[in-house]
Amino acid sequence: MREKLEQLRNGALQAIATASAVEQLQEIRVCLLGRKGELTALMKGLGSLPTDERPIVGQLVNTVRDEIESALTAAIESAQAELIADRLQSERVDISLPGRRPLKGTKHPVSLVIEEICSIFAGLGFSVAEGPEIEHDWYNFEALNFPPEHPARDMQDTFFVENNLLLRTHTSPVQIRTMLKQKPPVRIIAPGTVYRCDSDATHSPMFHQIEGLMVDSKVTFGDLKGILTVFTNQLFGQKTGVRLRPSYFPFTEPSAEVDIACVICGGKGCRVCKNSGWLEILGAGMVDPEVYRHVQYDAENISGFAFGMGIERIAMLKYGISDMRLLFENDVRFLRQF
Amino acid sequence: MNVTYNWLKEFVDFDETPDELAALLTMLGLEVETMEKLGEGFDDVVVALVEEKRQHPNADKLSVCRVNNGTEILDVVCGAQNFSQGDTVVLAQIGAVLPGDFKIKKSKIRGEESCGMLCSEKELGLAEESAGIIVLPPAIAPLGTPIFAALGRKDTLFEIGLTPNRSDCLSALGIARDIAAKLGSKLKYSKSALVEGTQTVESLIGVTIESPELCPRYAARHISGCTIAPSPEWLIKRLNSIGIRSINNVVDVTNLIMMELGQPLHAFDCDRLSGKRIVVRTAGEGELFTTLDNQQHILTVADLVICDAERPVALAGVMGGLNSEIENTTTSILLESAFFKPSAIRKTSKRLGLHTESSHRFERGIDIDNVSRALDRAAYLIVELAGGVAAQGSIDVYPGEYVRPAIMFRPVKANELIGINLERDVILDILTRLECQVSASTDGAVEVIPPFYRIDIEREIDLIEEIARLNGYDKIPATMPIARVVSDRPSRHQEIEKSVRDLLVNNGMTEVINFSFTAPDAAVKLLLKEDDPRRLAIKLANPLVDEQSVMKTTLLPGLLETVARNMNFRSLDLKLFEMRRVYLPGVGDDMPREPLCIVGALSGSRDGDGWSRPTEPVDFFDAKGIVETILDYLDIGGVSWRTESPESYFHPGKSCRVFAGRDCIGSVGELHPSVQKNFEIEKPVFCFELDFEKLVTLARTKKTIAAPSRFPDSSRDIAMLIPEELAAVKIIDCIKAEKAKEIEHVQIFDVYRGKGVPEGFKSIAVRIRYRSYERTLTEEEITALHKKIITNLVDKLQVTLR
Numbered sequence A: 001m002r003e004k005l006e007q008l009r010n011g012a013l014q015a016i017a018t019a020s021a022v023e024q025l026q027e028i029r030v031c032l033l034g035r036k037g038e039l040t041a042l043m044k045g046l047g048s049l050p051t052d053e054r055p056i057v058g059q060l061v062n063t064v065r066d067e068i069e070s071a072l073t074a075a076i077e078s079a080q081a082e083l084i085a086d087r088l089q090s091e092r093v094d095i096s097l098p099g100r101r102p103l104k105g106t107k108h109p110v111s112l113v114i115e116e117i118c119s120i121f122a123g124l125g126f127s128v129a130e131g132p133e134i135e136h137d138w139y140n141f142e143a144l145n146f147p148p149e150h151p152a153r154d155m156q157d158t159f160f161v162e163n164n165l166l167l168r169t170h171t172s173p174v175q176i177r178t179m180l181k182q183k184p185p186v187r188i189i190a191p192g193t194v195y196r197c198d199s200d201a202t203h204s205p206m207f208h209q210i211e212g213l214m215v216d217s218k219v220t221f222g223d224l225k226g227i228l229t230v231f232t233n234q235l236f237g238q239k240t241g242v243r244l245r246p247s248y249f250p251f252t253e254p255s256a257e258v259d260i261a262c263v264i265c266g267g268k269g270c271r272v273c274k275n276s277g278w279l280e281i282l283g284a285g286m287v288d289p290e291v292y293r294h295v296q297y298d299a300e301n302i303s304g305f306a307f308g309m310g311i312e313r314i315a316m317l318k319y320g321i322s323d324m325r326l327l328f329e330n331d332v333r334f335l336r337q338f
Numbered sequence B: 001m002n003v004t005y006n007w008l009k010e011f012v013d014f015d016e017t018p019d020e021l022a023a024l025l026t027m028l029g030l031e032v033e034t035m036e037k038l039g040e041g042f043d044d045v046v047v048a049l050v051e052e053k054r055q056h057p058n059a060d061k062l063s064v065c066r067v068n069n070g071t072e073i074l075d076v077v078c079g080a081q082n083f084s085q086g087d088t089v090v091l092a093q094i095g096a097v098l099p100g101d102f103k104i105k106k107s108k109i110r111g112e113e114s115c116g117m118l119c120s121e122k123e124l125g126l127a128e129e130s131a132g133i134i135v136l137p138p139a140i141a142p143l144g145t146p147i148f149a150a151l152g153r154k155d156t157l158f159e160i161g162l163t164p165n166r167s168d169c170l171s172a173l174g175i176a177r178d179i180a181a182k183l184g185s186k187l188k189y190s191k192s193a194l195v196e197g198t199q200t201v202e203s204l205i206g207v208t209i210e211s212p213e214l215c216p217r218y219a220a221r222h223i224s225g226c227t228i229a230p231s232p233e234w235l236i237k238r239l240n241s242i243g244i245r246s247i248n249n250v251v252d253v254t255n256l257i258m259m260e261l262g263q264p265l266h267a268f269d270c271d272r273l274s275g276k277r278i279v280v281r282t283a284g285e286g287e288l289f290t291t292l293d294n295q296q297h298i299l300t301v302a303d304l305v306i307c308d309a310e311r312p313v314a315l316a317g318v319m320g321g322l323n324s325e326i327e328n329t330t331t332s333i334l335l336e337s338a339f340f341k342p343s344a345i346r347k348t349s350k351r352l353g354l355h356t357e358s359s360h361r362f363e364r365g366i367d368i369d370n371v372s373r374a375l376d377r378a379a380y381l382i383v384e385l386a387g388g389v390a391a392q393g394s395i396d397v398y399p400g401e402y403v404r405p406a407i408m409f410r411p412v413k414a415n416e417l418i419g420i421n422l423e424r425d426v427i428l429d430i431l432t433r434l435e436c437q438v439s440a441s442t443d444g445a446v447e448v449i450p451p452f453y454r455i456d457i458e459r460e461i462d463l464i465e466e467i468a469r470l471n472g473y474d475k476i477p478a479t480m481p482i483a484r485v486v487s488d489r490p491s492r493h494q495e496i497e498k499s500v501r502d503l504l505v506n507n508g509m510t511e512v513i514n515f516s517f518t519a520p521d522a523a524v525k526l527l528l529k530e531d532d533p534r535r536l537a538i539k540l541a542n543p544l545v546d547e548q549s550v551m552k553t554t555l556l557p558g559l560l561e562t563v564a565r566n567m568n569f570r571s572l573d574l575k576l577f578e579m580r581r582v583y584l585p586g587v588g589d590d591m592p593r594e595p596l597c598i599v600g601a602l603s604g605s606r607d608g609d610g611w612s613r614p615t616e617p618v619d620f621f622d623a624k625g626i627v628e629t630i631l632d633y634l635d636i637g638g639v640s641w642r643t644e645s646p647e648s649y650f651h652p653g654k655s656c657r658v659f660a661g662r663d664c665i666g667s668v669g670e671l672h673p674s675v676q677k678n679f680e681i682e683k684p685v686f687c688f689e690l691d692f693e694k695l696v697t698l699a700r701t702k703k704t705i706a707a708p709s710r711f712p713d714s715s716r717d718i719a720m721l722i723p724e725e726l727a728a729v730k731i732i733d734c735i736k737a738e739k740a741k742e743i744e745h746v747q748i749f750d751v752y753r754g755k756g757v758p759e760g761f762k763s764i765a766v767r768i769r770y771r772s773y774e775r776t777l778t779e780e781e782i783t784a785l786h787k788k789i790i791t792n793l794v795d796k797l798q799v800t801l802r
C-alpha cells in the first residue's frame, strides 16, 4: 500500500511537472483526485487494511493528496499566468483610431449666453420673467415714458402689426408687466427676442436682449454700479474694468451707458473698440418716476434700477465673432463649434 | 453734432488737449463718437522764404529758387509765376506726402536739382482750383513752422452722438456751456455789435402770428442794400470743417449761427415777399407748396406755414420755399428767427419725409430765450459780410412770454438716490454752474429754476441726474444693494424648457435660431390646406422685405430653409432642432398667442462618419425616437401614434400625428417630396414637431419608482408572419392585454421582408421576458403562459407562426 502510494505520488508529480496547458492539468486532477480517480480508489482500499494500520496509512494518503493538490494548484496558477502573459504579449488595439462616441449636439450661442447670464443673476437673487413679443404700444413705449411723437421713439425703428400692436423693440415692457403684477421687492431678469426694422452688417431685424430690474426700498445708483461690476466680472473675467457714463433712456434717470475695458486689446485700443479701449455693452439707469406712476408704485418710498443688454453683442465679444449675420445663418460648421 | 476744438475754445477757456477734452465730453454724456485731426500729417510742409529767384537755364517757364526753411537753404525748381524774391511761401520738403499720395522726392528737373516743391492751395487740398503758389503774409510765422500750425488750421473735429434729450447741445455754444459748467469756468459769448440804420423796421415789414400755440415767438429783422457774394475764407473754412458746404455769404451766415448758437434762421428775399409782410398760419387742406429743393408737397391743416400777404413762402421750421429764396440778385433780406412748437414740426417733417438741420433742432426744442440774440448776431454778420443797412430795431412777436416753473429740489434726496455724500453747498454750486436760479425754501429743500435752453430739466429727478453727471459717474462708489430675500425658483415652464433643450442637445441635435418672420408663401410651399388655421398669419405693416413679412405660425419653413442652406454647403448629415415661439392671431380683441414649439429635422447618415460600423441613413424611426425620448423624459402617458389625417407637408405613408390621450401634441414624418422640392432640399428629410405648451401641461414630475425583482428571468421568442397592414404595435398590445404580471418586458427585435416571406406580409420577431417579483418561475409556469399568449396572437390577430 505504501509503495503504491509512493509510486502514485512520484508519477503524479512528474506528470504535473511535464504538463503545460491548463486543460492537461485539470485532466490530471480528475484522473487522480476525482470521484473515480486513482487516489480515491486507493482510499477505498483502506478498509481492507488491518485496523491498527488504517490511521497511519490514512494519514499518508492525506499527505500525498495534499502534496499533489498543492503541486496542481501551483502548476495551474503558473499556466494561467503564462496564458495571460501570452495574451498581453500578443493582443493589441490601434489606440490612434478615433473613439466611438455618441453624437453630440450643440446649443445655439444665443441660448448659451442667455443661460450663462441668467445663471449669474440667479446667483444674485434675480428670477426669470417673460413677456409677449407682439406688444401693445402702451407697454413698449407709453408706460416706459415714450410719449407719442417723442423723438426718442426714433431711436427704435419699430415693426407694426394691426390693432395698435407692434413687435417689441426691447425687453423693457417686461418691466412694466412685472411691476403691474407684483409689489416691491422686485428682482427680475427678462431674456427675450426683440425686433427693429433695420438690417445691415451690425444690425439684424431680430435680435435678443436681457432686461434686468430691481426695485426695493433703498436701492441706489451706486448699487447699480456694484451689481453690474459683479456681473461683468463674472461674465468676462475678474477685474474687467467697468465704466458708466451719462446717457439717456426715457424710462430711466439718471441713465448710463456701461462700457467694459476692451476684452480684445485689454484697453490699449484696437479695431473692435475703435481705439477707445472701451466696449459699450449695456444701457442702464435708475427707474424713472414716470414709470412708477404708470404701474402705481409710490416713487417717494421705493427706488430701483433697470438695465438691458444685447445678447448678440455679448456673444460676439465672448466668442470673437466679427459678423452678426453668422448667428442667424445657422451653418452647422459654425454652430458645431460651440 | 460736429464741433471743432478751436471753435469750442472761442467760447470757453480750458487747458485740456483734444484727447482729454474728448474724454471729458464723453463722461459728460456728450459721447465723442469719432475724432478727426485736421491738418495732420503735413508737418513736412513748412513756411519758407524765397531768398533768391533766377531763371531756369534750360526751361523758359521754370525758375530755380534758393529757399530758406529756417535751418538750411535749398534749391527748388518752380513753375509758378505769381511770386518774387523775398516772398514767404509754402515749401513741401523731401519726405512730405501731399493729398493723392504724392510723395516729395529729391529730383532733377531739366538738369537742375530740386529739393522740394513750392505748393499751391490745390496741391495741399485747401481749394478746388488755384492760380499759382501760396504767397503768405510776410513773417506770418517763424520759418520752418508747419503750414497748418502757421495758418491756425490745426484743429480737431469731434463728432458727438447726442441723446435726444440734449437739444441744448446742438450748437457749439451749447457744448461749450457744458464744458464751462463742468470746469467751473466762464462762458464767452460771441460778438454782435450791430449798427442799425435810421429807417425803422416796422416801416418796412410786418409780422402776424395767427397760430400762436404752434408759433409762440417770431422775430425778424430787415437788411437792405446788401450784395450776395461768396463767403470769405474764414467762414468757408469753418463751415467746411464741420461738414457744411458754402453757398453764399447770407445763407452761410444763417447756417453758421445755427451751428454756433443752435437757432435755425431763415433769410427771405424781401423783394419777393408780397406785401412785405409775414403771416404765420396753418396750411389749408391740400394746399400745394414747393420747397427750395424743388419738391412739391401737398399740405394739411396740421402743417405750419410762413406766408407773405398771399401765399406760403416757407414750411415753418423745416425748409424755405423756392418762391422766396435768396438769389444772386437779392438785395434786401427779411431775416427770421422764431420758436415753433416741437411736436408740430416733428409731425410735418415726418409726414413729408423732410428731415433738415433746422427741423432736427425745432422738433427737439430750442432755446426760446435765444431767439433775439441769434437774430442780432446774424444781422451783424450779414451786414459785415454782405454790406447793406439793417433797419432800426427788430420785430419780436412773443405774445405769452414763457416762464419756467420752479422745481422743488432736496439735496438729501440726490445723495440718497445716487449713493453719494456730497455737501449741500457742493450740490447747489453744481446747479448754479448749470445756470439754474437757486433760491432757499423750507425743510432743507430749494427752489430751482433751470435755464430755458435746458428744456429737458422739468422735475427733481432731472436735477438729481445733473448732480450725478456733473459730479462725475466715475466718483460714484460701487456698492451692493441691501435687499429682501424673495423666492426665485424657476417656473415649471422654464425648468422644462431648459431640460428639454439639454435633452435634445445630448441626443446629438444642434440648435438653430431663425427669424420669427417668414415669407407669405410659406404656407403654400408647405402645401397647407386652404382652411388650415396656420394660413392665418399675423402680417407686419412695414416689413423690410417680402420674405420677412408675416409672423411664423409654424417653425418648419425656417428650419427647412436652414436644411437647404446647409446642404448647399455640402453639410449633408444634419440633426437640427429649433425651440422658439410661433405667433397665432388672437381671437377677437385678445392678444396674439405665442406658444413655444419644438421642431426637428434629420437627414443624412445616422452616426456620422465612422470606421467601425457601416454608415446607415436616418429614417422615420430616428425622428420618432427623439420624440419618444422627450415624451419618456417628461413621463407623458397615454401616447398614441395615429396615421389618419396626416400633415399635408409629410409623406402620407411615412408620417403620423402624436397624441397623448385626446390631445394632439405633435407629428413626425418624412418630408413630402413636393415640399422637399419647394424648399429646394436635395435629400430626404425626417421631421418632428411638438407643441411645447401641451408638453408642459402633460408632463408628470412625480415618478413612482419600483424596486427591481431579485428573482431570475427567462426569455422566450416568437417569430411570426403578419399582413403588411397589421401594425406591429397591435402585437405588443395583444401580448400586454394578457395582463400577466409575470411579463416583465416585450420587445420587437426583428422585422423582415424579403426571401422566405410571401408578398404582402412581414416577418416579426418578438422577445418576451418573464420574471416574478415573488419567486423563481418554473419552466412549466412559463411555458403555460407563453402558450396562452401565442394562442391569443393566432386567434385574435391571425398571425402565422414561423
Ligand SMILES: [Zn+2]
Residues within 6 Å of the ligand: A262, A263, A264, A265, A266, A267, A268, A269, A270, A271, A272, A273, A274, A275, A277, A278
Ligand atoms: Zn480694443
